[in-house]
Amino acid sequence: MKKIMNDPKNIVAEMVEGMVRAYPQFVERLPETEALVRSDKSSMTGKVGLISGGGSGHEPTHAGFIGEGMLSAAVCGQVFTSPTPDQIYAAIKAADQGKGVFMVIKNYSGDVMNFDMAKDMADLDGIEVKSITVDDDIAVENSTFTQGRRGVAGTIFMHKILGAAADQGASLTELETLAKKVLPNIKTIAVALSGATVPEVGKPGFTLADDELEYGVGIHGEPGYRKEKMRPSKDLVKELLGKLKAAFNYQAGDKFAVLVNGMGATPLMEQFVFMRDVLNQLKDEGVNVAFTKVGNYMTSLDMAGVSLTLFKLTDDSWLDNLNYPVNTIAWTQK
Amino acid sequence: MKKIMNDPKNIVAEMVEGMVRAYPQFVERLPETEALVRSDKSSMTGKVGLISGGGSGHEPTHAGFIGEGMLSAAVCGQVFTSPTPDQIYAAIKAADQGKGVFMVIKNYSGDVMNFDMAKDMADLDGIEVKSITVDDDIAVENSTFTQGRRGVAGTIFMHKILGAAADQGASLTELETLAKKVLPNIKTIAVALSGATVPEVGKPGFTLADDELEYGVGIHGEPGYRKEKMRPSKDLVKELLGKLKAAFNYQAGDKFAVLVNGMGATPLMEQFVFMRDVLNQLKDEGVNVAFTKVGNYMTSLDMAGVSLTLFKLTDDSWLDNLNYPVNTIAWTQK
Numbered sequence: 001m002k003k004i005m006n007d008p009k010n011i012v013a014e015m016v017e018g019m020v021r022a023y024p025q026f027v028e029r030l031p032e033t034e035a036l037v038r039s040d041k042s043s044m045t046g047k048v049g050l051i052s053g054g055g056s057g058h059e060p061t062h063a064g065f066i067g068e069g070m071l072s073a074a075v076c077g078q079v080f081t082s083p084t085p086d087q088i089y090a091a092i093k094a095a096d097q098g099k100g101v102f103m104v105i106k107n108y109s110g111d112v113m114n115f116d117m118a119k120d121m122a123d124l125d126g127i128e129v130k131s132i133t134v135d136d137d138i139a140v141e142n143s144t145f146t147q148g149r150r151g152v153a154g155t156i157f158m159h160k161i162l163g164a165a166a167d168q169g170a171s172l173t174e175l176e177t178l179a180k181k182v183l184p185n186i187k188t189i190a191v192a193l194s195g196a197t198v199p200e201v202g203k204p205g206f207t208l209a210d211d212e213l214e215y216g217v218g219i220h221g222e223p224g225y226r227k228e229k230m231r232p233s234k235d236l237v238k239e240l241l242g243k244l245k246a247a248f249n250y251q252a253g254d255k256f257a258v259l260v261n262g263m264g265a266t267p268l269m270e271q272f273v274f275m276r277d278v279l280n281q282l283k284d285e286g287v288n289v290a291f292t293k294v295g296n297y298m299t300s301l302d303m304a305g306v307s308l309t310l311f312k313l314t315d316d317s318w319l320d321n322l323n324y325p326v327n328t329i330a331w332t333q334k
Numbered sequence: 335m336k337k338i339m340n341d342p343k344n345i346v347a348e349m350v351e352g353m354v355r356a357y358p359q360f361v362e363r364l365p366e367t368e369a370l371v372r373s374d375k376s377s378m379t380g381k382v383g384l385i386s387g388g389g390s391g392h393e394p395t396h397a398g399f400i401g402e403g404m405l406s407a408a409v410c411g412q413v414f415t416s417p418t419p420d421q422i423y424a425a426i427k428a429a430d431q432g433k434g435v436f437m438v439i440k441n442y443s444g445d446v447m448n449f450d451m452a453k454d455m456a457d458l459d460g461i462e463v464k465s466i467t468v469d470d471d472i473a474v475e476n477s478t479f480t481q482g483r484r485g486v487a488g489t490i491f492m493h494k495i496l497g498a499a500a501d502q503g504a505s506l507t508e509l510e511t512l513a514k515k516v517l518p519n520i521k522t523i524a525v526a527l528s529g530a531t532v533p534e535v536g537k538p539g540f541t542l543a544d545d546e547l548e549y550g551v552g553i554h555g556e557p558g559y560r561k562e563k564m565r566p567s568k569d570l571v572k573e574l575l576g577k578l579k580a581a582f583n584y585q586a587g588d589k590f591a592v593l594v595n596g597m598g599a600t601p602l603m604e605q606f607v608f609m610r611d612v613l614n615q616l617k618d619e620g621v622n623v624a625f626t627k628v629g630n631y632m633t634s635l636d637m638a639g640v641s642l643t644l645f646k647l648t649d650d651s652w653l654d655n656l657n658y659p660v661n662t663i664a665w666t667q668k
Binding site: 002003004005006007011012014015016017018019021022023056057059060064079193194210211213230232233234236260264265266267268269270271272273274275276277279292293294296299301302304305306328329330331332 | 336337338339340341345346348349350351352353355356357390391393394398413525527528544545546547564566567568570594598599600601602603604605606607608609610611613626627628630633635636638639640661662663664665666
């Protein structure tokens with residue numbers, strides 16, 4: 001293992017320190033935690049707080065999406081490990097402006113349990129908290145750390161939709177209604193070319209042969225549904241879009257947002273080629289693509305591969321939310 | 335080699351197609367070329383055009399920096415290969431609004447020659463063209479493809495400074511004066527943990543042992559100045575900042591912008607740890623850091639490693655230029 005780090009035990013704390021010192025205009029660290037809150041407090045006033053978090057190793061998720069129009073706060077757990085309830089609760093308190101706090105949770109058993117305990121702590125203090133659990137990964141049912149489906153890159157669309165709504169004054173109940181309506185319309189599936197190496201472990205969580213790929217791998221290296229020999233980008237698209245088409249049962253004329261997400265070690269060049277092939281196939285199928293993003297949004301340390309997220313825009317206001325202005329480290333404005 | 339692509343011969347054309355179809359609000363393709371121009375033409379009116387380009391494989395450089403307040407156009411050569419003069423000339427013509435065009439060239443022999451030929455073509459057509467050749471890499475004098483020093487990640491600061499000035503109405507001559515003043519104040523040095531694999535070649539340009547790193551490697555895998563066993567982040571910072579300190583002869587109280595740039599396969603987590611260590615050492619040395627960026631800006635395909643750029647802010651207006659609003663794919667607003 002070669003990683004740019006000092007002691008692997010301190011890698012998350014040092015990363016968080018690097019983030020807040022590099023980007024003080026966006027994020028501040030909450031004392032004695034690895035939780036981050038928006039620096040521009042005035043942009044939070046009078047609004048429902050929106051928080052997320054989870055194990056680290058998925059950067060820029062989640063802290064890179066803190067800012068006006070997106071998250072109020074985010075909690076960075078140890079690598080691939082849920083943050084503790086007290087750290088999540090610190091984020092809840094920092095995000096609360098008297099209007100309550102909405103939590104976006106990725107569907108991993110540890111996260112679900114700890115965010116739920118943090119909610120209980122908030123209840124005791126009279127802070128109203130609601131949440132959504134994102135389970136957008138259609139690759140497999142149940143997984144190493146999950147009951148049901150895993151929460152992956154589609155979570156970023158949830159951040160964006162709810163962040164825009166919260167910024168425009170949506171109430172806690174309105175955010176919950178919106179989140180529930182959006183959730184079944186976001187679906188993701190990935191292909192991995194290599195495993196990720198957790199710093200404290202020192203070797204990849206799984207290995208693939210030099211000419212092998214695996215479909216459906218999770219963002220912590222959870223097993224996918226099939227390995228096979230490496231194939232051209234167009235064929236990978238055919239496989240992954242085939243699964244998404246079946247899951248959505250989409251038709252010509254349906255309208256989607258599309259996210260091609262790099263897993264960490266895959267160059268943008270390859271991600272753009274993949275997006276081209278996605279757009280070609282969707283065009284052939286008569287699908288209307290109204291919004292696109294390409295880049296490293298929900299990574300898995302140094303894993304090579306991409307995930308593909310489709311978000312069915314059944315409500316026109318959702319496209320407005322996707323295009324709503326933000327100021328964050330990782331989501332560009334336009 | 336495992337890459338998400340179709341035919342390696344078409345990888346740049348397909349990447350460019352993916353880019354313009356994913357981000358039509360930012361970039362348009364010039365017909366029959368791999369040159370891209372800003373979509374928002376109205377933001378270019380009455381201003382000097384600013385273009386850049388070079389071999390592909392460094393994404394988001396350069397096309398990711400096209401947009402209001404930054405580049406007018408960019409030319410994507412084949413992987414690690416200079417774009418042809420006719421493609422560069424197409425970008426010049428598209429960028430020209432009657433006020434002339436300024437070219438930012440990275441110091442590689444092929445680029446210098448081809449951008450110069452494109453300037454000659456523009457001269458014949460009465461388009462006034464000036465340029466700067468960026469040679470910020472202090473690692474070595476002369477290199478595989480270079481007379482003098484190589485142009486690397488510091489080029490992005492040049493884009494940003496000149497882009498802000500052009501947007502505020504600077505003349506062609508004013509841009510040239512500014513570029514010449516800025517140039518000696520931008521210096522970069524890198525450390526590589528692995529080589530990059532060019533798609534048409536199929537194997538890494540160089541290899542390092544499992545516990546080995548190399549200081550001073552170029553963005554095309556050009557040799558650096560020393561290999562040694564892997565060391566903690568703090569020690570890498572000590573080595574690289576030591577070289578930069580000697581090159582600048584910087585003193586306590588000097589003011590800098592700092593860019594920590596991922597080479598392609600290095601996770602943000604490691605980049606933030608590295609930035610933390612850079613900021614710690616600069617603080618110990620009494621250096622004033624006024625601006626920071628962390629991320630994959632000038633990559634080298636799937637190379638693992640980081641580069642460190644210091645930009646000495648000897649003129650206060652340069653900090654304003656760094657903070658000047660932009661709308662691009664890859665440079666976030668604030």
